[in-house]
Amino acid sequence: MVVISTVLSDLQRVISAEGRALLQRYNLLVPLVEQMITAQAIAAVEVSAKGLEQAQVELLGQQGYEGLEQWPELLIKLGRPEKEVLDRLRWVVRRQVFMRERFAAKAEARFLERKNELDQVVYSVLRSKNGFLARELYLQIESGESNFADLAKRYAEGPERNTNGIVGPVSLTQAHHALADKLRVAQPGVLLEPFRIADWWLVVRLERYLPTTLTEGVFDRMCQEMFDAWISEQTTKTLSQLKR
Incomplete structure (x- = not known):
């Protein structure tokens, strides 16, 4: 060449x-x-x-x-x-x-x-190493007895403790693959039952799914990636x- x-x-x-x-x-x-x-x-x-x-x-x-x-x-x-x-x-x-x-x-x-990598989500998460506590907190949120933000502030053991449990907007690729799989099929506003990833029990609720569209900026980004x-x-x- x-x-x-x-x-x-x-x-x-x-x-x-x-x-x-x-x-x-x-x-x-x-x-x-x-x-x-x-x-x-x-x-x-x-x-x-x-x-x-x-x-x-x-x-x-x-x-x-x-x-x-x-x-x-x-x-x-x-x-x-x-x-x-x-x-x-x-x-x-x-x-x-x-x-x-x-x-x-x-x-x-x-x-x-x-597109699946570019789409973004906003979700609430509460992590605990205690499976029984995670279940109890899930039931409190599900019943309306407590709200997610207050419980995350009090009980979360991850960095979400400082954000009232809110994460995002972020790409699904930034989440653990098991969490990403659940978020990809979740309905906004529906609380997911506690599930385990490694040593953590997670209580999760998808707040918003933000699909990416082919705007001029995204178009240029695709060209930039191929150029690079x-x-x-x-x-x-x-x-x-x-x-x-």
Whole structure:
């Protein structure tokens, strides 16, 4: 591939074997090659005046400014020459355009593959190492004698004690697989009977299920993930050829 051959040629031309070994020792070779491959891949992407202006507006907003008229103030705050800042913004725009052009056709399929991982939940949980206590607390909540938040504050033995038992919004992938399986099929507001995971007894109630939709932000995230995987693959191939 042209990208790999060009990067290989540049590495071999400007960095000696000893230099590459030194970069490798300090874990700098991989990020260097990643940056070189990215630069080579996006080099031909054109940045329009409108695209650059939008990137400036976004940067201003991130820094707490309201419009382009405050651009000189931002440059003073950043302490960087305007050319340096604009060159970096052009890099960001080129990479974004490249990601969308190359991976947009596969973004929806990746989203559908990962949807279960992207969906989020809010749930109440109360953990105890005492199974009899967990059962008693479950019965109190189920009967309406006590509420979940008060009992979690008093009896929970996990970090949920500090949040009134509430966890989330979080991805189901962040929960133990056994808990995730139960939450995935639970009905919001329905208290689950105590169940055991390792040394813990859990009382759980799903509060809200938050399905992810393919918004523009999620679409860009799918493109970014595929781009990152592609860069990683190209980097691995480049380094394997560099060692020959």
